[in-house]
Structure formats: C-alpha cells, structure tokens
Amino acid sequence: MMQDKILSTVKDQELIKKRRDQMIKGAISLFKEKGFHRTTTREIAKASGFSIGTLYEYIRTKEDVLYFTCDAIYDQVRKHLEKAFHLENPSLESLVSVIKSYFYLMNEMQEEILILYQEVKSLKKETREYILKKELVMVEMLEQIIFACAPQEKSKEEVALLANNIFVQGQMWAFRRWILQRQSTIEAYTERQIKFLLKSLA
Numbered sequence: 001m002m003q004d005k006i007l008s009t010v011k012d013q014e015l016i017k018k019r020r021d022q023m024i025k026g027a028i029s030l031f032k033e034k035g036f037h038r039t040t041t042r043e044i045a046k047a048s049g050f051s052i053g054t055l056y057e058y059i060r061t062k063e064d065v066l067y068f069t070c071d072a073i074y075d076q077v078r079k080h081l082e083k084a085f086h087l088e089n090p091s092l093e094s095l096v097s098v099i100k101s102y103f104y105l106m107n108e109m110q111e112e113i114l115i116l117y118q119e120v121k122s123l124k125k126e127t128r129e130y131i132l133k134k135e136l137v138m139v140e141m142l143e144q145i146i147f148a149c150a151p152q153e154k155s156k157e158e159v160a161l162l163a164n165n166i167f168v169q170g171q172m173w174a175f176r177r178w179i180l181q182r183q184s185t186i187e188a189y190t191e192r193q194i195k196f197l198l199k200s201l202a
Helices: 013-034 041-048 062-085 092-108 110-122 125-149 156-175 177-183 186-201
Strands: none
Touching (some): 041 062, 092 156
C-alpha cells in the first residue's frame, strides 16, 4: 500500500490513523476554500488541531496530505459501492437502487469530488496512478453489478461503457453543478439519467 511508504516517526498505529483522519478533515475544508497550492502546511496543522511540528511527525510533505485526502475520498465511495454486492435477488430494480444510492452519495460529497478532479493532478506520477487505479476498481464493481442485474446479456464492452457512464454521470452532478443545479434537483437529475441508462439495457 502507498500509505505504508509514507513514513511516520510515530509507531502507534491507532494514533497515526487518528491524526491522519484529523489531517484529512482539516485539509478538505482548506482545499475547498483555497485549493491545494495556496494552502500551507501550517494552515493544515491549525485546521487539524495540532502544531506544525506534530504534523511533520505523520507526513513528509504537503503532497502526502493531498494523497491521504484523495485516498480517503475514494475509500468512502468504494465502501458505499461494496454494499451493493449484497444483493439477494439481483434484478433491474436492484441496479436502479444502486445507481440512485451512488448519485445521492455524489450529491453529499460534491466538495470532495471537486477536490479530486481539481487537485489529483498535483500528485506525483506514482501516487497519482495508485489513486486512479482505485477509480478503475470501483468501475469494475459497477460492471459486476450490471452483469448480475441486467435483464438481457450484454457484451463486456457494452457493460464497461455503461459502468463508466454511471460513474462519471454521478460525479458530473458535482463538477458541472454550476449549470446542472440551476436546472434540476438531484432527484430529477437522477431519474433522467436512469431513464437514459435503462434505454441502453433494453
């Protein structure tokens, strides 16, 4: 795991997790307001509730904070999608339920999604590739759900495209909100997108 490569002078794993969770929470609020490049490590430390010296016991650079933040955002989405695998009787209705749940989560995480799209490019190549692989895993999860729930057999290519469409259209509510949210509610937007998606399954 990439996290294991980010060394900490602290050996208590529970304390490391606690402090990094505090960093993530503080960083998200700052990145929303100022962006990654304009935010200083001193500001992150203050927003996290501890000193700059304490901050550097858990990270090496400011980029480490951005990595932890992006990683935490993707993990939150992944955990949400994992619940969809517990389908007793997979059906088209189950797929619709999964899509609705995912879209509503994107509505709740609008600021976090914007941070991902705006700031992930600031990560170094190796770290960025690791983070983006997590996105591929989540798209693959959607592919498995579609295969299980689709009323008719579809090719791997068709399912892959549909899974990517679902993933991006959910996020689009956040990064195109300057126009979409002037025209619609999340409920209406979700219903319209589901209609388009179901046509592709017909």
